[in-house]
Amino acid sequence: MEDDQKDGMLETRLVRVRGLVQGIGYREACVRRAHALGVTGWVRNRIDGSVEVMVQGSPEQLAEMCAWLSEGMSAALVDRLEVTEVPPPFARFEHFERLPTL
Template structure:
């Protein structure tokens, strides 16, 4: 069953290649969605796929790329997508 999760990562996650690495990992797993930096210093991802795929991305996001220092990872499993998402992309910061 397809689900959509919002994942917000806290720590040193901007300026370390986190978003690009997240796109690569999400595509490797076969997820759809996007990732972006937020003004508060966090990274936000919206990911759509099967539960096992989403769990795999969450595990990766808790570590991130080598230069990241992840402090915590918040997951909202009740996030509702307005429409089906195609592909996985890096979006502009907000």
């Protein structure tokens, strides 16, 4: 990921995942997938039953992560993803973590 940051290829997306995505281990699986892809950011449950994910990486990494968020966990029933591009300047995350519910 260091090379992506130096080359200006680093992008950030805020993703809201709607559907049956709480109470099934979705956030923990999300953290594992993010680590496997080498993306940084965070994931948390929202009071409205959705899951919110801030993800940072190369365009290819973000595409792979969004694909996983949509259909990567068999126990999840994702209705839709709401993806918002976060324009620079943005905070740079050092790792990917699970945050408390908001």
